[in-house]
Amino acid sequence: MISLSVNGTQHTVDVAPDTPLLWVIRENLAMTGTKFGCGIAQCGACTVHLDGVPIRSCVVPVSAAAGRTVTTIEGVSSQEDLHPIQQAWIDEQVPQCGYCQSGQIMSAAALLERSPNPSDEEISQAMAGNICRCGMYGRIRKAIRTVAQSGVQQFDPAQAQEVQNG
Numbered sequence: 001m002i003s004l005s006v007n008g009t010q011h012t013v014d015v016a017p018d019t020p021l022l023w024v025i026r027e028n029l030a031m032t033g034t035k036f037g038c039g040i041a042q043c044g045a046c047t048v049h050l051d052g053v054p055i056r057s058c059v060v061p062v063s064a065a066a067g068r069t070v071t072t073i074e075g076v077s078s079q080e081d082l083h084p085i086q087q088a089w090i091d092e093q094v095p096q097c098g099y100c101q102s103g104q105i106m107s108a109a110a111l112l113e114r115s116p117n118p119s120d121e122e123i124s125q126a127m128a129g130n131i132c133r134c135g136m137y138g139r140i141r142k143a144i145r146t147v148a149q150s151g152v153q154q155f156d157p158a159q160a161q162e163v164q165n166g
Contacts, residue, residue, distance in 0.1 A: 001014050004024075004066055005069050006031070007072060013062065020059065022058045025048065025057060037099070037131075043103075044103040046103060049110055050064070050065060054107050088143035088146040088147045092139050096134035100131060103130055107129075116151075117148045118148060123144055
């Protein structure tokens with residue numbers, strides 16, 4: 001049995017310690033926002049935060065998450081309010097097919113958390129390894145810039161409501 005905190009909720013799962021975290025999230029916890037892409041940490045579709053750091057959950061064993069905090073795309077905002085980067089994704093019309101978007105958003109949210117006004121170089125480094133087969137890299141960069149310029153990089157329901165109401 002392995003205990004881990006996912007999106008603020010404590011879970012205990014009965015899986016082998018080397019089971020990829022991705023499969024525990026999707027299969028055992030039924031959170032399907034995190035996607036399987038390549039299985040070798042090359043595409044970024046499976047990106048989640050482990051103690052606030054973006055990781056590729058397809059290659060991280062669940063045992064590495066025991067006693068730590070995991071945040072998935074389902075945990076970056078509430079049902080009522082979007083994270084500022086999610087709103088920017090919509091405003092800048094980033095999603096095309098949408099498959100890579102949860103991983104892209106998780107990487108962008110972590111970047112903005114640690115660097116509220118990232119340089120182009122920081123954006124490139126943070127987003128490297130997140131592949132968008134639709135080629136929306138320009139829109140992704142624009143969405144990140146939009147959030148950086150707004151000054152609202154973290155999810156705060158009160159602040160999100162304020163921004164939406166203008």
